[in-house]
Amino acid sequence: MKTAELAELGQQLRVDSVRASAAAGSGHPTSSMSAADLVAVLLANHLRYDFERPEHSANDRFVLSKGHASPLLYAAYKAAGAIEDGELVTFRKLGSRLEGHPTPRRLPWVETATGSLGQGLPVGVGIALAGKRLDRTDYRVWVLCGDSELAEGSVWEAAEHAGFESLDNLIAIVDVNRLGQRGPTRHGHDLDAYARRFQAFGWHTIEIDGHDVDKIDRAYGEALSTTGQPTVILARTLKGKGVAAVEDREGLHGKPLTEAEDAIAELGGPRELHVRVSEPQAAAAPSSVTTEPLQLPSFDLGEEVATRDAFGKALAALGAARGDVVALDGEVGDSTRTEEFGKAHPDRFFECYIAEQQLVATAVGMAARGWVPYASTFAAFLSRAHDFVRMAAVSGSGINLVGSHAGVSIGQDGPSQMGLEDLAMFRSVYGSTVLYPCDGNQTAKLVAAMAGLDGIRYLRTSRGKSPVIYGPDEEFPVGGSKTLRSSDDDRLTVLAAGVTVPEALAAADRLAEDGIRVRVVDLYSVKPVDAETLSRAAEETGCLLTVEDHHAEGGLGDAVAEVFGDGRPVPRLVRLAVRTMPGSAAPDEQLHAAGIDSVGIVAAARMLVEEAVVR
Template sequence: MNTEELGALGQQLRVDSVRAAAAAGSGHPTSSMSAADLVAVLFAHHLRYDFERPEHPANDRFVLSKGHASPLLYSAYKAAGAVEDGELLTFRKLGSRLEGHPTPRRLPWVETATGSLGQGLPVGVGIALAGKRLDRADYRVWVLCGDSELAEGSIWEAAEHASYEHLDNLTAIVDVNRLGQRGPTRHGHDLDAYARRFQAFGWHTIQIDGHDVDKIDRAYGEAISTTGQPTVILARTLKGKGVAAVEDREGLHGKPLPDADEAIAELGGPRDLRVRVSEPSAAAVLRSATTDAVRLPRYDLGDEVATRDAFGAALAALGTARGDVVALDGEVGDSTRTEEFGKEHPDRFFECYIAEQQLVAAAVGLATRGWVPYASTFAAFLSRAHDFVRMASISGSGINLVGSHAGVAIGQDGPSQMGLEDLAMFRSVYGSTVLYPCDANQTARLVAQMAGLDGIRYLRTSRGKDPVIYGPDEEFPVGGSKVLRSGEHDRLTVVAAGVTVHEALAAADRLAQDGIAVRVIDLYSVKPVDAETLSRAAEETGCLMTVEDHHEQGGLGDAVAEAFGDGRPVPRLVRLAVRTMPGSAAPDEQLHAAGIDAAGIEAAAKLLVEEAVVR
């Protein structure tokens, strides 16, 4: 397209954005109008994409980080022939693929769900990492950001990581339209302010008039030709560009235009221009990843092994068997044990340093390209990335997250390092799987199973060593549990997971000496939960007692209680959990202080069966 045609295409994208929002009675047309010329030039001249084959390995990847500008994205899809005009006008309506913020669950051309600002660029970094280090393909990643989201810390985690990795296949386009939701942004139209920040992180910066299509075209060409560093294009634009009643005016964010018909006429009326997006290179071929039988580590009964150690060994073994498995860590690989994977498969190991938002975002980006990521850090620190986990679920992303150093059992480090909310956090995520193994063989088996699951998968590992209680050939189906002590005279059931399994077994043995039979269930699958086994235990013993190294809200106790939410009779349910703020102490002292060690379980059980004794 020549200059005039590119300008006309930009106007068409504005008109269609206005039309879509007007039909919906809601939306963000003014935010779409500011970036219309940027998208027009990108789709017409620089994006290489086969809309008939969104899975094509050589396709460029476009991420709309400012997801509220979805009318612009859908209007571009219409111009590219992927969406018809009739569908465009179903925007935001029940059953429409064209949601208020785009998601890949609905549209195959969307890379990741956006709308929680500050996430598109970090995920784009993950996609670019796949292209640069794994796929070794020449596809480019284009990320369109808004200026408001540059206030998010995750943007700068991404900026530093992209520069550190020399991601010259990544281009960020910032639509600097000056206005946020409630008024001016922090830096307004001061492009120099943004440029200084990106330059400090090692980016190549380009400043342009975001409504001059020739300058936009040259800027994209410069970005493509830049090597050794990522590029950011800082484009000065006007929100609501082209319509005098709304252009560069406050108070119109997230609202349809007051008079859509008048605005459309002012923009030159509806058009039906079609843009032929360039096809990707035909030379690219689908990646072939090796998949062999997994030779998991095997541990002998009675061995003292930390589940984090078993995780590291199992992950390395899984990486040997499967060429599509990758590992990421937040600079604690010597503690989480992902360093074992890094030593054996350095080409598939990604060090994300102390940047947990970027850690999870990179995993999401890698997953979009067909890789199977395992991302690890301390369980407590994954809470910093909860919003990225939530958005990954909305995307339908398949990622494995592993949190080590969970609970008060870590000991002297104190509460800042103790993951005591992680089970609740991950259980609340839509479609998630939550696993909490208690021994090394169980851990190894679950690590391997995670690779084949859908959605968000979370594995909780422990710092201290515990005895191996399962043989290396034992099976642990997701959604299952293990009954470790059972008899026809059981008077209550203790439900535990992870470190508390061993405490529960010790308590059961001591109670047996006093003639009190107690059933013990290892509920290693916290979500989905084994409702059938729990129901049978409730019927046969009359009382369930959960024991967890976690706060009482949202963890094991709630998982068990919810198993009886289908209308069946609810048994007597007692919960032992961490109810006070722990300090620094030895692991056994921590468990005792929380009342979740063998002594605490024994005392609670005797009270429940009304056989408390004074020794």
Template structure:
């Protein structure tokens, strides 16, 4: 398109953004209007995309990081012929695909859910990484950010990662419209302030008037020709551009225009320009290897840390499946992803100490069809929890593995102990939470995760533990294992991970005293094995849960939820970490927390009303 046509297209996008928000009686039209010219030039002259084939391997990828400007995105879809005008006007209404913030679960042209600011850009880095190192394709990744989200730390994790990996296939367009939700942004219209920050990370930068379509066109061409580093186009714009009642005025954020009809007339009225978007080049996705899986096998009685089993199993899975990729937050020696890195270096991604970017990269790679396993200490996933939450909204299929869980890690102290992670991941929509107790179980669950949907979390342990299962044992997700059982059981101990061995030791000691107890290994914390738990409750009348985790949200709560259908709830006692631990040996930590074999046995004796007489 020539400059006059581009300007007209920009006005159409503004008008349609106003119309959509007016029909919904809500939304963010002024934030959409500032970036309309930026999007018009991108759509008409630079984007290579087949809207009929959103999964085309050579399609460019576009992310609206400022997801509240969704009226603009939907107006773009209308201009490209992907949706019609009638659908545009269903914006934000019940049953509409056009949600207040765009999500890929509704629309196939949306790469990732945005709306929690500072996330679209990091996910874009993950997609660009996939393009460079996995897909070996020349598709470009275009991200439109708002200036408000430039205050987010995740943005600068992304900026450093993109520059470090020389992602010249990534262009970030910063819509500097000066105004945030409640007033001026930190840097207002100081374009150089943003440019200096990007340049410090090694980016190429271009500063432009974001309403000058010729300048925008030149900037995009410059970005496409820049090699070995990403480009940030920093565009000075006006919020509410083109309508005097709202242009560059405070207090207009997140509201329909006060007089939509008058605003549309001021913008020149409705238009119906249709854009023929450039087609991507022909491409055939590379075939990835799928070979028989040969998991590591461990002998019963052998002492093996579950983190060690995870590392070996992940490497074996990577050999069998060429779509498996591994990411780590610079703790690969501890999480054991280093084994994968040695065997499959081309599919290993070091994220350094940037957990938000690590999860975002995994989401981006998942969007491109790869199968990521991202690992760090269980405690450190809390830093990236919002990215996990948004990943579930995106329907992303990612595997997250947290090592060094619980007080059992010992002397490192509470800053390194994941004692909130089960609660955190159980609360994620559609998630799966697994907590193996031995090496063979770990290996099987690592493989099982590959075929699940949504967010999958595996909790591993630092210390060695005895192998109690045969290598050929099966561990279906949603199941459990009954390890001790008899007709005379007087209560049931439900454990997982490190507390399984403690429960078995306690059960054996109690059996010598004539007290029979059932022991359940609840390796699947979500979904939980409701049937087995209910049978145990019926048979024994009392359940004791034992977990190396805080009481809130962990295994105890998972067990309680098996009895929320109105049936009588059994007597339930919960042993969990209720204090703030310090530094001590692992066995001392378990005892101090009240979750070791001695405490389990003492609890059982109290519950059955028997004491040991010395």
């Protein structure tokens, strides 16, 4: 399109943004109006995309990081012929695909869910990395950001990582309209303030008037011709551009225009321009993705193996069998053991350094391109990226997260390093799977099983060595459990996972010497939990005792309690967990101090049995 047509298209996108928000009675039309010219030029002259084949491997990728400007995105879809005008005005209504913030669950052209600001650029970095190092195609990744979200630290994690990786297939467009939700942004219209920051991270920067379509067009061309570094286009714009009553005015964020018909008339009225978006180049032959028989590592019964070690070996083996598996590390690969994968498959190993938000975002971006990522760091540090995990679930993203060094059992490092909230955090995520293996063979099998699951998958591994109690041929279905001790005379059931399983077995043996039979169940699948086995144990033994190396809130104990929240008779349930703030001590001392070692289990079991007898 030429200048006049581009300007008209920009006005059409503004009008349709106003119309959609007015029909909904809510939305962000003014945030859409500021970026309308930026999107118009991109859609008409530079984006390469086949809307009929969103999965096309050569399609450019567009991420609307300022997800609240969804009316603009949907107006662009209409201009491209992807949706009809009738659907446009269903915006934000029950059952509509056009949600307040876009998600790939509803629309095939959306790369990732946005709306929690500061996430689009980090995920865009992951998509661009996939294009460069995995897909090895020349698609470009365009990310439209708002200036307000540049206050988020995650943006600068992304900026540094993109500069370090020389992602010249990544183009960020910043809509610098100077107004946030409650007033002016930190830097207002000072484009140079933003430019200095991006330049410090190795970006090529371009500063333009974001309403001059010719300058926008030239800026995109310059970005596409830049090699060896990512490009950011800093565009000075006006919020509510084109309507005098709202243009560059405070207090109107997230509100539909009160006089929508007058505003539409001021913008020149509705238009029906149709954009023929450039088709992508012919798809290159896909990178060779191997599929070989899986040969997981195996460990001998009684052998002392840390589950983190088993994880590293199993992940490397999975990578040999499946060429679509990639591994990401938060600069702790020598501890999490992801370095095993890095040594075996360096072309599919990605070091994200100590930037946990970018770590998870990279996994989300790669998953969007069809890869199967395993991202690992200490369990405690994944809490920094919880919002990225939450938004990954909104996207319907399939990623595997592995948290090592969990619980007080790590020993002397102290509470800052102890993941004691991770089970609760991941159990709370929509559609998640939470697994906590206790030995090497179980770990290996669960690592492989994760690759075939949907949604967010979390595996908790431990630092210290533990005895192998399962043979290499044992199977561990997700949602299952393993009953390790059982008899007709069981007086209670001890429910454990991970490091507390050996403690529970030791306690059961000790109690048996005193004539007290207890059932021991390994609940390696914390979510979904094995409700059938739990119900049977409650019916047959009448008393359940959970023991976990985790805070009492939200972990194993709560997973068990929830099984009996449907109105059925509730068994006596006692929960052993970490209830104090730990300090530094040896692992066995930590478990004992928390009351979750075999001694604590024996004491609790004896008390419960005595109380049951009295009753």
